[in-house]
Amino acid sequence: MTWAGRGMYFVCRCVGGSVLIDIRNLTKVFDGAGQQVVALDNVSLTVKKGEIFGIIGLSGAGKSTLVRCINMLEQPTAGQVFVDGREITALKQRELRLARQKIGMIFQHFNLLSSRTVSENVLFPLEIAGAVDDGARQRVTDLLELVGLTDKADVFPDQLSGGQKQRVGIARALANDPKVLLSDEATSALDPQTTRSILKLLRDINSQLNLTILLITHDMQVIKEVCDRVAVIDAARIVEIGDVLRIFSGPRSPAARSLIKTVVSREIPPGLFDFSRKKQGQAAAKLIRVSFIGAAAGEPVISSMIKKFDVDANILYGNVDRIKDTPFGNLTLEIIGEPGSLTAALDYLGCRGLEVEVLPHA
Amino acid sequence: MPDFFAASGMEMFFTTFLGAHDWVPASLLLATWETIYMVAISTFLSYVVGLPLGVILVTTFKGHILENQPLHQVLGSIVNAVRSVPFIIFLILLIPLTRLLVGTYIGTVASIVPLTLAAIPFVARLVETSLKEIEWGLVEAALSMGASAWQIISKVLLPEAKPALLLGVAITAINLVGYSAMAGIVGGGGLGTLAYFYGYQRYQVVVMWSSVVVLVVLVQGMQMLGDSLAAKVVNKRR
Ligand SMILES: Nc1ncnc2c1ncn2[C@@H]1O[C@H](COP(=O)(O)OP(=O)(O)O)[C@@H](O)[C@H]1O
Ligand SMILES: [Mg+2]
Numbered sequence: 001m002t003w004a005g006r007g008m009y010f011v012c013r014c015v016g017g018s019v020l021i022d023i024r025n026l027t028k029v030f031d032g033a034g035q036q037v038v039a040l041d042n043v044s045l046t047v048k049k050g051e052i053f054g055i056i057g058l059s060g061a062g063k064s065t066l067v068r069c070i071n072m073l074e075q076p077t078a079g080q081v082f083v084d085g086r087e088i089t090a091l092k093q094r095e096l097r098l099a100r101q102k103i104g105m106i107f108q109h110f111n112l113l114s115s116r117t118v119s120e121n122v123l124f125p126l127e128i129a130g131a132v133d134d135g136a137r138q139r140v141t142d143l144l145e146l147v148g149l150t151d152k153a154d155v156f157p158d159q160l161s162g163g164q165k166q167r168v169g170i171a172r173a174l175a176n177d178p179k180v181l182l183s184d185e186a187t188s189a190l191d192p193q194t195t196r197s198i199l200k201l202l203r204d205i206n207s208q209l210n211l212t213i214l215l216i217t218h219d220m221q222v223i224k225e226v227c228d229r230v231a232v233i234d235a236a237r238i239v240e241i242g243d244v245l246r247i248f249s250g251p252r253s254p255a256a257r258s259l260i261k262t263v264v265s266r267e268i269p270p271g272l273f274d275f276s277r278k279k280q281g282q283a284a285a286k287l288i289r290v291s292f293i294g295a296a297a298g299e300p301v302i303s304s305m306i307k308k309f310d311v312d313a314n315i316l317y318g319n320v321d322r323i324k325d326t327p328f329g330n331l332t333l334e335i336i337g338e339p340g341s342l343t344a345a346l347d348y349l350g351c352r353g354l355e356v357e358v359l360p361h362a
Numbered sequence: 363m364p365d366f367f368a369a370s371g372m373e374m375f376f377t378t379f380l381g382a383h384d385w386v387p388a389s390l391l392l393a394t395w396e397t398i399y400m401v402a403i404s405t406f407l408s409y410v411v412g413l414p415l416g417v418i419l420v421t422t423f424k425g426h427i428l429e430n431q432p433l434h435q436v437l438g439s440i441v442n443a444v445r446s447v448p449f450i451i452f453l454i455l456l457i458p459l460t461r462l463l464v465g466t467y468i469g470t471v472a473s474i475v476p477l478t479l480a481a482i483p484f485v486a487r488l489v490e491t492s493l494k495e496i497e498w499g500l501v502e503a504a505l506s507m508g509a510s511a512w513q514i515i516s517k518v519l520l521p522e523a524k525p526a527l528l529l530g531v532a533i534t535a536i537n538l539v540g541y542s543a544m545a546g547i548v549g550g551g552g553l554g555t556l557a558y559f560y561g562y563q564r565y566q567v568v569v570m571w572s573s574v575v576v577l578v579v580l581v582q583g584m585q586m587l588g589d590s591l592a593a594k595v596v597n598k599r600r
Contacts, residue, residue, distance in 0.1 A: 071506050100508035111503035114599050115521035125507040127517065156599045176507070 017048035019082075020180055020212045021070060026079035028065050039065040041236040043079070047180070047214055052206050054227035054244070055216040056259060062236045063216040067182050070214070071103045072096055084179050101129050104173030108185040110165040112157040118168050119144065119153040125175040143171040147201060163194035170201065174211075181205075183215035187222060195219075199226045220263040224248065224323055232256045248321070249293045249328040250355055265319050266330055285336045287316075288346065291355040293328040301352045302331070309345040311337035332359070389556060389569070394576050396470045397552035400545075401538045404474050408481035408534065415441070415482065416489025417515055427501065427511045441483040449541050452480050453548055473550035477541055485534055492526035493519050525592040532588020536581050543577065553577055 028040040039062045047053040057063050068074040070081055072088055081088045083103060091099055112121050119140050126136040144150050147167040157165055166186060173181055183202070187195040203226050206213055217223060223230050223244060231241040234255035240247060248264060251257040261267070266289070290302075306313055313333045320329035335342060349356050415437065421427050422434040447455070453476045460467040460475040496519060504514045520527070546554015553573045561570025 073502055073505060097508040097510060100506060103506070105503070105506040107499060107503060109497075109499055111497070111499040113500060113518065113522060115524065124504075124517070128504070128507050128509045128513055158600050172507075182506075 017050050019046045020049045020084055021047035021053075021214065022080075022082040023066075023070070024080045024082075026066070026069055026081065027077045028062075028069060028074060029077045038236050040069070040076070043233075043236075043238050045231050045238060045241060047212060049212055050206070050210045051228045052203070052213045052215065052226050054223040054230040055214070055233055056218065056220060056223050056230060057216075057233035057255070058259075059218055061233045063218075063233055064184055066233065067184050067214065067216050070180075070182060071100050071105060101125065101176045102178050103180055103182060104176070104178035105182040105184070106166065106169045106173050106186045108188045110157070110162075110169045110189075112165055112168055112172075114157055117154050117156055118149060118160070121157065121168055122171045122175055125172060129176055131176075139175065140171075143174055146174075146205070147171045161194075162190050163198060166190065166194075166198050167201065170198075170205070174205070174209075178211070180212040180214060183213060185217055186215065188217065188219065192221075195222070196225070202226055220259050224263055224321075232259065245293055245323050245326055245328055248323060249291045249330070264321055264330075267317075284339050284342055285334055286342055286346075287332070287334050287359040289330055289332045289357045289359055290349060291328075291330045291357070292353070294326050299352070301349065301354060302333070305345050305348055308348065309337065309341045311335050311341050311345045389560065390572055390576065393551070393553045393556040393573065394580070397539065397542055397546075397554075397577075397580065400470050400473050400477060400542045400550070400552055401535055404477035404481060404538055404542075405531065405535045407474070407478040408485045408538075409531070411478075412482045412485025413489050415486035416493065417519070419486055419490040420493040420519070421511065421515065427505070427514055437486075441486050444480070444483040445487070449476075449480055449544055450548075452476055453545060453550075468549040470551035473542060473545040473552070477538055477545060480541060481534055481538055484537065485530070488530035488533065489527065492523040492530055495526060496522045525595045528592040528595065529588050532584050532591075535584050535588075539577060539581055539584070 023043060023045050026040050026043045027038070030037040030039055041062075043062075043066060055063050055066060065074055069076045070083065070088065072081075072091075076089060079089070083099065086099065088096070088099055113124065116124065122140045122143055123132065123136065126132055126139065141150075141153075144153055147170055149164060149167050149171070152160065152164065152168075157168065160168065169186070170181075181202075186202075187198050190198060199222060202213055202215070205211055206226075213226075215222070215227070227244045229242065230244050230247055231238050232247070232253060232255050233239070234253070239253040240251065240256045247256055248260060251260050257266075292301075302313055302315075305311065313335050315331065315333050317332040318329065319331075320327055322328070335345060337345070346356055346358075418428075419434065419437055419441070422430040422437075424431060424434075444452075456476045456479065457467045460472050463475055464472045466472050500518050500522060501514055504518050509517070542550065542552050543554030543557070544550075546552050546556070547558045549555065553576055557570050557573035560566045561573060
């Protein structure tokens with residue numbers, strides 16, 4: 001089965017949805033002092049309505065620039081951005097301001113106004129939209145309830161913890177009922193536990209309000225916890241894009257592989273390699289890595305392979321993880337047997353929906 | 363003289379109830395009053411012009427919400443030029459203008475013209491510095507919500523900078539106390555005139571030193587007032 005086919009099989013709620021953000025051939029060049037920096041190099045991607053789309057990359061890869069081109073905080077050098085069918089990159093100042101009211105954004109350092117209380121901060125975008133009335137005040141109350149800060153309405157941001165500040169940021173970003181929420185490293189200044197609670201809030205908002213979220217991060221854990229699809233950006237280019245499960249279980253690009261290494265281990269610890277080498281010389285042996293997603297993870301494929309074909313398997317390393325409710329993992333095995341049986345056994349694993357990779361012996 | 367300055371009224375009050383000017387406490391009180399109102403009015407007027415000027419200086423800077431480099435350059439140069447003229451020279455240079463506006467160049471009301479004009483570029487720079495301190499992220503957040511330049515100025519920049527702006531008012535007023543004393547030497551009225559004409563030229567040491575003491579107290583009081591107002595704003599937000 002091909003990966004494309006597999007992608008269809010592990011359907012997320014996003015698949016088949018209409019396009020909300022369409023980025024076409026976006027290029028951004030910064031004119032620094034004397035030298036030019038290419039921050040985005042011909043980037044194209046689409047985000048579907050209702051999905052949580054992640055963009056991951058190392059620091060300096062161009063993530064912030066990309067997300068800031070969506071609401072034109074950064075003026076692209078070339079290319080187009082469409083949000084809900086409107087070309088943002090072609091709007092005049094006035095129209096752009098109106099369009100921005102429908103694109104919420106949250107930030108790494110929260111960017112709350114210290115001169116305003118929590119509820120005044122949430123009211124701020126409604127003031128900007130010229131919509132301050134009883135309805136607006138009710139909306140502020142509802143939003144504070146949604147983010148769990150009802151009791152902090154009249155407190156100033158200085159009195160809040162980082163997580164609470166980000167909750168205010170989220171409530172504020174939702175005030176004008178946006179079509180999409182952009183998140184620029186919104187959890188990067190928070191501790192892991194707070195990060196998890198903010199991510200859970202984002203997921204709840206996504207499902208309750210069916211709000212599209214585009215989030216950027218350098219943290220694969222964030223992608224793993226909330227995203228449906230992910231784009232990997234490396235040195236100003238998108239190098240891989242796809243379903244989160246697919247990328248986690250079978251990253252293709254070196255950039256994706258090294259990012260995933262930080263949360264899912266796929267490598268054999270060094271000592272084990274020597275161990276497997278010493279045992280060679282008996283019959284034929286192959287070192288393989290089997291990756292599996294979803295249903296296959298629950299089946300005794302390996303043991304039935306051993307039974308069906310005349311081979312032995314030596315499990316060297318394994319790892320199972322879970323994204324949302326789907327298990328996935330990988331297993332590094334040494335299989336030993338006659339060359340004919342080995343080939344048949346590998347074919348069998350492939351047919352059972354596993355991805356098999358033959359690794360070089362040492 | 364426009365009667366809202368109420369100077370003649372106050373002068374009459376002091377003369378009637380406290381006696382002639384050469385009676386030290388009476389003349390001291392009158393001079394103190396003159397200094398306070400010269401400083402208050404010129405501080406106020408210099409902010410009427412200097413505050414918008416400071417806002418323009420900040421927002422027309424490269425990359426800011428109203429980027430306009432030629433305008434920024436021109437205004438910046440004018441501000442620097444005015445600030446580089448020593449106040450005492452400035453006083454003399456402005457005599458024709460003061461005469462045109464007030465009818466005379468001597469006295470407390472006439473002093474308000476050079477005091478205000480000299481303070482405007484100073485205020486503009488103070489305001490500029492205060493607004494520059496504000497994190498750019500706050501401006502970007504407002505931009506991302508679709509705020510206009512005016513909304514960013516009135517709802518983000520000025521309210522966020524309020525404590526620094528209040529301290530700036532105190533610094534301006536304190537500077538103007540010093541300038542007003544200098545103006546007093548060329549007949550501008552207030553404590554400067556008192557100290558110079560009575561204290562120095564007539565060797566009335568008591569007048570001289572009491573003027574100095576009042577000046578010190580005034581400056582201390584203004585600084586304390588500014589500090590406490592700024593602290594009040596900051597503490598409210600904590
Ligand atoms: N305003 C700017 N001027 C010049 N260079 C910039 C500017 N903003 C970003 N860059 C450069 O563009 C590249 C991408 O930056 P950024 O989008 O912030 O990366 P990321 O968010 O992935 O860390 C970096 O090399 C950065 O130095
Ligand atoms: Mg960034």
